[in-house]
Amino acid sequence: MTDPLQPGTTIGILGGGQLGRMLSVAASRLGLKTHIFEPGQNPPAADVAHRVTTASYDDNAALEQFASSVDVITYEFENIPVAALDRLETLCPIRPNRKALAVSQDRLTEKDFLKSLSLATAPYANVENLEDLKSGLAQIGPDAILKTRRFGYDGKGQVRLSETSDLNAALQDLGGAPAVLEGLVHFTHEVSVIGARGMDGQVACFDPGENVHRDGILHTTTVPAPLSTAQKTDAVLLTAQILNALEYVGVMGVELFVTHGGLIVNEIAPRVHNSGHWTQNGCVIDQFEQHIRAVAGWPLGDGSRHSDVMMENLIGNDVDRVSELVHQGVALHLYGKVDVKPGRKMGHVNHVVGPAGVQQS
Amino acid sequence: MTDPLQPGTTIGILGGGQLGRMLSVAASRLGLKTHIFEPGQNPPAADVAHRVTTASYDDNAALEQFASSVDVITYEFENIPVAALDRLETLCPIRPNRKALAVSQDRLTEKDFLKSLSLATAPYANVENLEDLKSGLAQIGPDAILKTRRFGYDGKGQVRLSETSDLNAALQDLGGAPAVLEGLVHFTHEVSVIGARGMDGQVACFDPGENVHRDGILHTTTVPAPLSTAQKTDAVLLTAQILNALEYVGVMGVELFVTHGGLIVNEIAPRVHNSGHWTQNGCVIDQFEQHIRAVAGWPLGDGSRHSDVMMENLIGNDVDRVSELVHQGVALHLYGKVDVKPGRKMGHVNHVVGPAGVQQS
Numbered sequence: 001m002t003d004p005l006q007p008g009t010t011i012g013i014l015g016g017g018q019l020g021r022m023l024s025v026a027a028s029r030l031g032l033k034t035h036i037f038e039p040g041q042n043p044p045a046a047d048v049a050h051r052v053t054t055a056s057y058d059d060n061a062a063l064e065q066f067a068s069s070v071d072v073i074t075y076e077f078e079n080i081p082v083a084a085l086d087r088l089e090t091l092c093p094i095r096p097n098r099k100a101l102a103v104s105q106d107r108l109t110e111k112d113f114l115k116s117l118s119l120a121t122a123p124y125a126n127v128e129n130l131e132d133l134k135s136g137l138a139q140i141g142p143d144a145i146l147k148t149r150r151f152g153y154d155g156k157g158q159v160r161l162s163e164t165s166d167l168n169a170a171l172q173d174l175g176g177a178p179a180v181l182e183g184l185v186h187f188t189h190e191v192s193v194i195g196a197r198g199m200d201g202q203v204a205c206f207d208p209g210e211n212v213h214r215d216g217i218l219h220t221t222t223v224p225a226p227l228s229t230a231q232k233t234d235a236v237l238l239t240a241q242i243l244n245a246l247e248y249v250g251v252m253g254v255e256l257f258v259t260h261g262g263l264i265v266n267e268i269a270p271r272v273h274n275s276g277h278w279t280q281n282g283c284v285i286d287q288f289e290q291h292i293r294a295v296a297g298w299p300l301g302d303g304s305r306h307s308d309v310m311m312e313n314l315i316g317n318d319v320d321r322v323s324e325l326v327h328q329g330v331a332l333h334l335y336g337k338v339d340v341k342p343g344r345k346m347g348h349v350n351h352v353v354g355p356a357g358v359q360q361s
Numbered sequence: 362m363t364d365p366l367q368p369g370t371t372i373g374i375l376g377g378g379q380l381g382r383m384l385s386v387a388a389s390r391l392g393l394k395t396h397i398f399e400p401g402q403n404p405p406a407a408d409v410a411h412r413v414t415t416a417s418y419d420d421n422a423a424l425e426q427f428a429s430s431v432d433v434i435t436y437e438f439e440n441i442p443v444a445a446l447d448r449l450e451t452l453c454p455i456r457p458n459r460k461a462l463a464v465s466q467d468r469l470t471e472k473d474f475l476k477s478l479s480l481a482t483a484p485y486a487n488v489e490n491l492e493d494l495k496s497g498l499a500q501i502g503p504d505a506i507l508k509t510r511r512f513g514y515d516g517k518g519q520v521r522l523s524e525t526s527d528l529n530a531a532l533q534d535l536g537g538a539p540a541v542l543e544g545l546v547h548f549t550h551e552v553s554v555i556g557a558r559g560m561d562g563q564v565a566c567f568d569p570g571e572n573v574h575r576d577g578i579l580h581t582t583t584v585p586a587p588l589s590t591a592q593k594t595d596a597v598l599l600t601a602q603i604l605n606a607l608e609y610v611g612v613m614g615v616e617l618f619v620t621h622g623g624l625i626v627n628e629i630a631p632r633v634h635n636s637g638h639w640t641q642n643g644c645v646i647d648q649f650e651q652h653i654r655a656v657a658g659w660p661l662g663d664g665s666r667h668s669d670v671m672m673e674n675l676i677g678n679d680v681d682r683v684s685e686l687v688h689q690g691v692a693l694h695l696y697g698k699v700d701v702k703p704g705r706k707m708g709h710v711n712h713v714v715g716p717a718g719v720q721q722s
């Protein structure tokens with residue numbers, strides 16, 4: 001194991017959105033600087049970063065300058081171009097590692113990986129053309145979702161199918177991109193586990209939260225989630241299994257469907273996750289600091305929950321509610337974005353409900 | 362009352378030390394940017410600020426450019442040159458106001474102000490020369506401390522006197538600066554209240570903490586402080602009285618001696634205060650965010666305590682203990698300072714003891 005990063009050293013972060021912003025704040029608590037690499041102008045993370053590089057992911061000179069100015073590279077999103085990663089990793093360690101990125105960048109690879117660990121997933125089939133789609137539906141049944149293998153998020157790149165669907169139109173909706181067909185899972189609710197693994201192999205998970213989506217975007221996460229003791233144990237153990245199998249370093253979000261037959265893994269995200277924002281006001285060490293500790297080679301911190309929290313996203317015009325929310329006893333987290341657009345994550349609010357209660361069952 | 366600052370607007374902060382650093386982080390949570398004005402190179406706050414001006418306080422062009430680039434000016438230390446304030450306030454509001462600065466920049470003015478509110482202070486006398494010192498001692502008694510009226514902090518600019526002291530030497534130790542003689546107060550312990558007042562006149566105080574000093578520098582703050590219910594009420598009421606009398610906007614630290622005869626005000630600091638660092642891990646809204654909310658014209662947040670905390674400063678070589686502390690379940694807050702010097706505040710650690718308990722009496 002290499003020595004932990006010392007105060008004054010720099011963490012490079014690919015992506016300058018709100019996750020990079022909150023990672024940067026967490027790094028500052030540990031005395032570390034951050035350097036943000038982001039193609040867009042005025043990224044949210046720039047407000048709290050030591051340094052910002054504005055360049056595209058195919059600008060090799062900028063990538064090299066960035067990599068040589070930092071001590072470790074991490075990222076706030078998984079869809080980083082592979083060629084950029086190839087260039088960066090010759091100059092500086094990337095954490096979490098390439099394997100975690102490869103698995104999570106592609107829904108089919110992800111499902112195959114989960115299957116290889118004997119973890120339950122939705123039934124799925126590879127779809128490259130109409131024939132694949134038809135045979136997939138024959139195997140899985142008509143209630144299914146067709147998803148692009150890559151670049152999908154927040155409900156984008158997905159088509160819901162039923163018995164009456166026009167299959168050609170569905171394929172066209174995805175622009176002919178390689179896709180995966182997923183059988184619809186009948187679940188009672190969705191939970192997620194934010195897990196962390198350090199360079200020493202130590203694993204720590206935050207308490208699972210229950211997620212509610214609206215229009216395909218996370219709306220609320222509530223802790224504690226309604227889970228039996230056995231379900232909670234299962235959720236934590238399978239997260240640890242995934243982290244260990246990937247020799248992962250950092251924080252990962254694992255979304256799970258709770259069904260009468262057990263837990264089903266929906267998807268994994270190799271980064272801090274929106275459903276872990278509650279930790280900022282529910283734990284001594286939040287998911288952002290846990291991630292920074294891991295990628296900086298520090299031991300993981302104490303992520304135990306001291307308070308029950310309901311996290312609510314502020315999407316698009318929801319941000320107009322801030323003028324009321326400031327009068328309520330809630331913790332606001334705004335991302336400093338000036339342009340309000342429908343579906344754009346503008347901030348979130350943590351409603352601290354009270355001292356940590358026992359898990360419901 | 363003016364409108365609250367909106368996301369994307371900028372708070373100017375005079376001083377780029379650890380307090381400016383943590384204020385900047387708090388501003389980011391509310392979607393606000395910060396611009397730091399600091400004469401020194403590589404200030405700790407620069408790692409998490411949107412913009413930094415490196416210039417001295419007599420550089421009028423730099424001051425004017427700074428003031429015209431921000432929406433409100435606040436500060437992390439009270440000893441800002443008066444001429445700089447005169448220049449800045451023509452261009453931009455300064456919060457907390459000049460009156461708070463004038464009172465706290467001068468120990469004699471401060472004592473006179475507290476006396477005018479009928480608040481108990483140590484017995485004191487103005488000392489401009491040897492005659493004053495002799496008559497002060499005759500009035501107060503030989504157990505006293507001679508302090509410079511201005512620019513004292515962390516035990517600097519102070520001489521402890523006793524019956525055998527060489528009075529001329531004591532005056533020389535202070536370099537002939539105007540001074541105040543303070544009678545020694547026999548107290549059982551020291552507590553401080555971190556109070557806040559918004560632009561709407563609303564006042565909120567964090568729970569008092571008990572302070573222990575070492576070598577004249579704050580060593581630990583522990584909440585809850587050992588106070589009776591009546592003492593706690595007194596502490597909060599007198600803090601509110603001070604805040605209201607100054608028409609104060611922002612966070613203030615009020616240090617109090619607890620004596621058998623009641624509470625005695627030791628000193629006030631018109632800014633976030635080292636003895637309020639526990640709030641970062643003990644409350645939903647910490648002192649830094651409370652200050653930013655106030656100066657930005659927002660309503661104050663919920664500063665109620667959810668956890669009992671012992672805050673410990675890491676001074677000078679104490680920072681070597683970080684390699685052990687990272688393995689303990691504590692919250693580290695490092696300031697990113699690379700040069701370790703004796704007496705230099707390098708960071709602090711919040712030991713979260715458990716859920717908020719009842720006040721001891």
